Amino acid sequence: MNTAAFATAYLIDDDSITLELMGGIIEPIGVTPLCFNSAEAFLSAYSPRPCECVISDMRMPGVSGLQLHKVLQARYPVPPPLIIVTGYAEVSAAVEAMKQGAFDFVEKPIQGHQFLEKLQAALALSRELHHQRLQLATREARIALLTPKEQEVLQEVLEGLSSKDIAAKLNLSVRTVENHRARIMEKLRVGSALELMRAFISHGR
Known part of the structure; x- marks a missing residue:
């Protein structure tokens, strides 16, 4: 072309x-x-x-x-x-x-x-x-689908915290954090925490 x-x-x-x-x-x-x-x-x-x-x-x-x-x-x-x-x-x-x-x-x-x-x-x-x-626009649109609590959990995931650490920090059960993480993965269309990290690092967020 x-x-x-x-x-x-x-x-x-x-x-x-x-x-x-x-x-x-x-x-x-x-x-x-x-x-x-x-x-x-x-x-x-x-x-x-x-x-x-x-x-x-x-x-x-x-x-x-x-x-x-x-x-x-x-x-x-x-x-x-x-x-x-x-x-x-x-x-x-x-x-x-x-x-x-x-x-x-x-x-x-x-x-x-x-x-x-x-x-x-x-x-x-x-x-x-x-x-x-x-x-970037597609990712931002998907992030907008997250609930406030899911966005809060997402930030902790991006900081590298485990589900156990996130649960303690946000005063949630580990099961609740895992459920949030699963919905985050689904909404952002990524298959793993590593893929999630790469997506955000590549765009400097």
């Missing part, structure tokens, strides 16, 4: 010429460019898509590219891949952003071939992230 098919690139820069340049590079490969002249405008319009990438200038009035990265991380459990556009003097800051989870950076003046390579890689990652997002 073509990675670019049905893909969206959010382009953010306060310079209209740069936006036009990036859009012109992207459109021929079938990616839809959506242009914004500020991070604030982007954040007001953004909603996650199955195949997407955010490309933001580092220095802008108001919210900068680095600040935007932090906002996306805080606001979305599975944030979109972010490519920072930077000048030569800002490369060290862009590298630091990558250490904190940004996908990559490109330097000005933008080189079309390199730009497209990084965009395609980010879009490929985005498809994987969308799958994680769907898994």
